[in-house]
Structure formats: structure tokens, C-alpha cells
Amino acid sequence: MILLFYIAGAVAVISTVAVILQTNIVHALIYLILSLLAVAVCFYVLGAPFAAVLEAIVYAGAIMVLFLFVIMMLNMGQHSIDQERSWMGPKVWIVPSILASVLLAQLLTVITQYDHELALTTVDVMEVSALLFGPYVLAVELASLLLLAGLVAAYHLAKK
Amino acid sequence: MESIPIEHGLILAGILFALGLVGVLTRRNIVFVLMSLEIMINASGLAFIVAASRWEHADGQIMFLMILTLAAAEVAVGLGLIIQMYRRYHTVDINVLSQMKG
Numbered sequence: 001m002i003l004l005f006y007i008a009g010a011v012a013v014i015s016t017v018a019v020i021l022q023t024n025i026v027h028a029l030i031y032l033i034l035s036l037l038a039v040a041v042c043f044y045v046l047g048a049p050f051a052a053v054l055e056a057i058v059y060a061g062a063i064m065v066l067f068l069f070v071i072m073m074l075n076m077g078q079h080s081i082d083q084e085r086s087w088m089g090p091k092v093w094i095v096p097s098i099l100a101s102v103l104l105a106q107l108l109t110v111i112t113q114y115d116h117e118l119a120l121t122t123v124d125v126m127e128v129s130a131l132l133f134g135p136y137v138l139a140v141e142l143a144s145l146l147l148l149a150g151l152v153a154a155y156h157l158a159k160k
Numbered sequence: 161m162e163s164i165p166i167e168h169g170l171i172l173a174g175i176l177f178a179l180g181l182v183g184v185l186t187r188r189n190i191v192f193v194l195m196s197l198e199i200m201i202n203a204s205g206l207a208f209i210v211a212a213s214r215w216e217h218a219d220g221q222i223m224f225l226m227i228l229t230l231a232a233a234e235v236a237v238g239l240g241l242i243i244q245m246y247r248r249y250h251t252v253d254i255n256v257l258s259q260m261k262g
Contacts, residue, residue, distance in 0.1 A: 020183035046213040096185035104178040111170045117163040127218040143229040150233030157240030
């Protein structure tokens with residue numbers, strides 16, 4: 001089980017690197033789906049099977065299909081791959097990479113001060129839904145409002 | 161012994177977040193920028209799941225559900241904006257948006 005976490009983590013990191021280096025947008029999307037599925041495996045190992053299932057269905061399923069539809073609508077072919085390649089000189093990468101790695105190093109210094117073992121006990125759907133429809137019912141209602149607002153905004157923006 | 165140190169989960173989340181940040185800062189195609197934002201949101205969700213695992217409680221998972229909802233709404237609006245931008249400027253280069261017309 002522990003080995004599963006590290007392998008899935010490595011897959012997630014490698015495929016995420018592939019996403020940000022890729023010039024073909026459809027390939028990048030496939031790598032992103034791979035990365036999300038690897039993170040779903042991590043969730044499962046960490047004892048959150050419900051979150052893992054939702055990650056696979058909602059993220060890797062629904063949201064990525066939405067991306068795919070938009071990419072198909074924009075209909076970017078070989079022209080866009082050449083354009084991406086011309087935008088991706090090594091000069092573009094240096095400063096953002098250095099800045100992000102400085103921030104990452106600071107974050108890691110803080111994180112490594114904590115010392116606690118994760119017990120990997122499974123928190124199953126029952127407990128999550130009991131909380132979701134108990135103390136957090138207002139948050140669920142607010143989430144539904146947010147989704148409704150997103151729906152109206154997406155319809156209005158994508159309309160001719 | 162079946163256990164993972166909490167740092168390793170948080171380090172994974174931090175690495176994914178930093179990779180998403182690099183993507184947002186470097187790419188000029190707006191679809192790639194939105195994808196990198198998804199990576200960052202997903203990394204913060206992973207951090208919440210790690211915290212849920214540390215306290216052996218479902219609160220972190222509920223926060224992840226909220227993040228999932230937020231990501232779905234954000235992607236819907238973002239993709240609508242991308243379609244609108246492509247219709248007006250016939251490009252996905254974010255640099256054309258820097259010239260605002262009053």
C-alpha cells in the first residue's frame with residue numbers, strides 16, 4: 001500500500017511536468033488526465049476512497065471532457081503546435097522556474113518541520129455524507145448556488 | 161508498519177502546486193494557463209486529503225468536495241471566456257488581452 005502511494009506520486013509529478021512542457025494541447029490534456037488519475041490513487045491509499053472516486057469521475061471525467069470539447073471547438077491544428085514551439089524558448093522558462101523553486105524550497109523547509117505518521121485508516125462514504133448533510137448542509141447549499149451561477153455564466157459567455 | 165510520514169504527502173502537494181505555478185507563469189496559450197490552474201487547485205485538494213488522513217476525520221474530504229465544486233464552476237466560466245476570446249480575437253494568445261480598449 002505504501003509503495004503504491006510513492007509510485008502514484010511519481011507518476012503524478014512526471015505527467016504534470018509533461019503537461020507543462022507539452023506543445024500539442026491534446027497530448028497535454030491526456031497527460032493531465034493521467035496525473036489526475038495518479039492523484040486519485042494517492043487519495044485511495046490515504047484512506048479517502050470517496051474522494052478518489054470523485055476525483056476520477058468529476059475531474060478526470062467531466063472537467064477534462066469539457067476541456068476536450070472546447071479544444072475541439074477552437075480547432076487548433078498543426079499551426080498552433082508550431083506557434084507553441086516558437087513561444088517556448090529556454091529564456092521563457094528560467095525566471096519563472098527559479099522563482100517557483102525558491103517558493104517550493106521555502107514551503108518544503110516549513111513542511112519538513114512537522115513529524116507525524118499517517119495511520120491510513122479509511123474514512124468511508126458513510127462518515128463523509130453524515131457530516132455533509134449534518135453540520136455542513138449550508139455549505140452544500142452554497143455549493144449548489146455556486147454551480148448554478150457557473151452554469152448561467154457559462155451559458156451567457158459561450159452564447160453568440 | 162502501514163504508515164506514510166505526513167511530510168511526504170504535503171511535499172507531493174507542494175511539488176504539484178509549484179509545477180502548476182510554473183505552467184501559469186510561462187505558458188502563453190490561455191488553455192494551458194487554465195490547465196495549470198487546475199493542477200494548482202488539485203494540489204491544494206491533495207493537501208486537504210492529507211490533512212484529513214492525519215486527523216482521521218472526514219472534514220478534510222468535505223473541504224475537498226467544496227474545492228471540486230469550485231473547480232467545476234471555475235472551468236465552466238473560464239472555458240466560456242476562452243470561447244468568447246477566440247471569437248473576438250481569433251487567437252488563444254493571452255498577450256493580445258493586454259491591450260485594453262476603454
